[in-house]
Amino acid sequence: MKQYFTISKQLIFKHNMTRIFKLALLGIILISQTTTANDFKKIYNRMYIEYLNTPSKTSVETLLGKMNENGSFKDINYAAKDGSPRKHIQNLIALAGAFASPESAFYAKEDVKLAYMRSLNFWIDTDNQATNWWYRYIPYPKELSRGIILMANEIKKDKTLFDKTIKYLQWSYDTAKPAHMTGANLADIIMGSIAATILTEDDAQMMIYKSKMTELLTIQPVEGVQPDYLYAQHCGNGRQLYFTNYGKEFVNSMMYYLEFCSGTKYQTPGVDLLQDLFINGVQWIFYSKHYDPNNAGRYNSSEQYYAPIKELADRLQKLKVSKKDEIKAVYKRISGFGVSIT
Numbered sequence: 001m002k003q004y005f006t007i008s009k010q011l012i013f014k015h016n017m018t019r020i021f022k023l024a025l026l027g028i029i030l031i032s033q034t035t036t037a038n039d040f041k042k043i044y045n046r047m048y049i050e051y052l053n054t055p056s057k058t059s060v061e062t063l064l065g066k067m068n069e070n071g072s073f074k075d076i077n078y079a080a081k082d083g084s085p086r087k088h089i090q091n092l093i094a095l096a097g098a099f100a101s102p103e104s105a106f107y108a109k110e111d112v113k114l115a116y117m118r119s120l121n122f123w124i125d126t127d128n129q130a131t132n133w134w135y136r137y138i139p140y141p142k143e144l145s146r147g148i149i150l151m152a153n154e155i156k157k158d159k160t161l162f163d164k165t166i167k168y169l170q171w172s173y174d175t176a177k178p179a180h181m182t183g184a185n186l187a188d189i190i191m192g193s194i195a196a197t198i199l200t201e202d203d204a205q206m207m208i209y210k211s212k213m214t215e216l217l218t219i220q221p222v223e224g225v226q227p228d229y230l231y232a233q234h235c236g237n238g239r240q241l242y243f244t245n246y247g248k249e250f251v252n253s254m255m256y257y258l259e260f261c262s263g264t265k266y267q268t269p270g271v272d273l274l275q276d277l278f279i280n281g282v283q284w285i286f287y288s289k290h291y292d293p294n295n296a297g298r299y300n301s302s303e304q305y306y307a308p309i310k311e312l313a314d315r316l317q318k319l320k321v322s323k324k325d326e327i328k329a330v331y332k333r334i335s336g337f338g339v340s341i342t
């Protein structure tokens with residue numbers, strides 16, 4: 001009898017412990033789900049603020065006047081394969097801003113919303129494929145995302161449009177060739193597809209992006225940030241220094257990722273590489289607002305991209321970098337403070 005009660009007590013204890021473990025595990029899962037949901041909301045809100053724009057009343061009226069019933073624009077040749085239909089996306093960004101911005105004369109206007117929805121639907125169904133792969137894989141989805149983030153709540157009301165919008169954005173990452181998934185190209189492709197992941201709250205896909213971005217923010221053997229802190233891309237026939245174009249775009253996409261994901265589970269620890277890139281590499285190719293054209297790849301110029309690179313150095317100061325004073329000095333050097341070639 002004593003043995004029976006002893007066994008019963010042991011069974012009850014094990015049962016209770018199992019129950020406690022399950023409840024604790026459930027609590028952890030719920031907390032994790034809540035954290036993940038909050039992270040997606042935080043990233044979305046940051047993207048929304050960054051992408052919000054207020055076009056002029058005249059420019060919006062002009063766009064509405066040029067729009068056909070099917071959502072196309074009268075002054076765009078959609079059969080062109082040279083990337084020129086990209087103008088359609090820029091029009092969509094303006095319409096989205098006109099609807100979303102409280103400062104806009106068209107704020108929350110039904111006719112602007114309907115015009116945007118028709119035009120977005122037309123663009124996705126048309127699916128312009130330029131001769132140069134770059135358009136469909138990088139600027140088309142990357143720029144289209146700006147308007148989609150602003151209009152997400154409206155787009156979600158139309159499940160068919162929402163689903164094919166997500167598919168359009170994700171397509172770039174899902175179908176890109178391995179040769180295109182390096183350096184600036186990979187960073188840009190991810191930033192073109194990330195809106196789809198945020199809007200669907202796809203945790204698994206975001207963890208993949210985090211892994212890819214973390215890998216990009218390390219020293220690379222061929223394309224990307226090099227051991228000497230110069231940037232190389234298109235190195236099929238030997239190293240090609242290319243910071244002022246591809247490197248600039250690489251840093252821009254990486255900074256957006258770091259800015260959007262700051263303080264979330266999807267943040268990457270690679271910000272130190274960006275600061276070291278500017279401290280040990282970028283600043284030394286600059287003098288008096290000019291840069292060494294050897295770092296310009298196929299763009300034979302010493303100043304064409306000075307302004308956006310200066311802006312990147314300024315944004316870098318605002319990230320959580322460990323060498324803020326050195327980054328400030330880098331910004332001053334790139335800006336030409338205290339030096340002159342005249």
